[in-house]
Amino acid sequence: MSQTELAVLGGVGKMSQINYEKDARSPNAAYLTALDEAGVDTHYVLTGRRTDESHATLGDGSLSFTTGSEALSPVAMYDIEAAAGDGRSLEREEVESTMYFPTEQLAAQGLDPAQVVGIKVRGDSMDGTLADGDWVLVDRSSRDPHPEGVFLLLVHGERRIKRVQRVAGGAWLLISDNPRYEKELIKPQDMKDVEILGRCEIRIGRIT
Template sequence: MLTKPIKSGNDVSTFDNAATRERLSVVIDRIGSLVKAGEIAGVSDEQIARWRDGKAKPNFYGIAMLTYAAGKSLDWLITGEEAPELPTEAQGGVIIQTGDLPGFTLIPRLGVHASAGNGTIAVTEEPVDFLAFQESWLRSRKINPKYARVLTTRGDSMEPTIRDGDILLVDTSIDRIKDNAIYVIVYGEMVLVKRVHGRMNGSLQIISDNPLYPPEEIAPGEVDLLNIAGRVMWFGRST
């Protein structure tokens, strides 16, 4: 979570500083490898190495995703100081000014754990924090930031595609099944992330990528009990 505005454009100029690059090395080590770091940041492992070695300026989006994955704050990466704890009354949101982050928009991460397995969860619509996404990247995927939300997954039924703890970028404006894509669905008290396939008889097939979980059928008479909360447009791995 950001608690201070970072003065930068799309490229983070403070990586001219050797101490900042050393902290980036710590982040990469915590993630596990250059390859994993590249997958998280959306660049090649060679580019990650150039960022670490000061041979290229990293983009803000990539750095934000790397620090999130490593469990560190942007404050620490840029300044070497850990972000202060927010007061109790502010824990449900985030203290940030976006004027110094041109080209980025903040997407709320909700306190909803979308289950990629079985079980019920408690649902809250209050954002627990925000993740920064590049506006041009969202537009290229036809995602309106107004309807975008970030959720966290729990369970293994969508492995190897989506794993326990992955973060999902969900377009909540999509509430109808258009194809065999991955959706966040609400069925009874369950919030699930699954592939959904419409059948010619009016039923819906709920499909897990993990072969240990067989497909489930929602009968035509029960389809109205299932709500499409949104389509998963992107997912990121935290470790």
């Protein structure tokens, strides 16, 4: 296929296709999904490995590798520090990479692949739970702070990962697991400045 034909197939312009091939830009999940539906082995395009070779699997919140040919779901991975949009729509951001996970294993973790995104952790505020440079899978369908847990939040237009605890009077306490950082109290009248974007479910990072 020509670059123009492949661009049309992926739903992008010819210049975007050229930039993908030059490694000047990274394709997003919609482009890769369109190519995958057309029969392109997008796993091979991204990793150099065929889909019947090794791929990532999940178990007890950790990442391992297995072989097989079961259905894989693409998960778009975003770097929240590099974000430039309005904070609410991750789809407007550049996808840093795309990882593929077995659909059945995501479902076994209670996750709908269509609602899962990967977020790169930045900074040391969540040390002890999440380290700088880790990836975390976020369930965007889970936005209720009860039960309490670790969430991707939009706070005053800035994306943050914090532990959320509800306190008396309807306020929220935003907690950094690193004790060097102070807790932040969000009063009920200030809730308009805070939005839960999803619950952090699975950490992917180095063992140290």
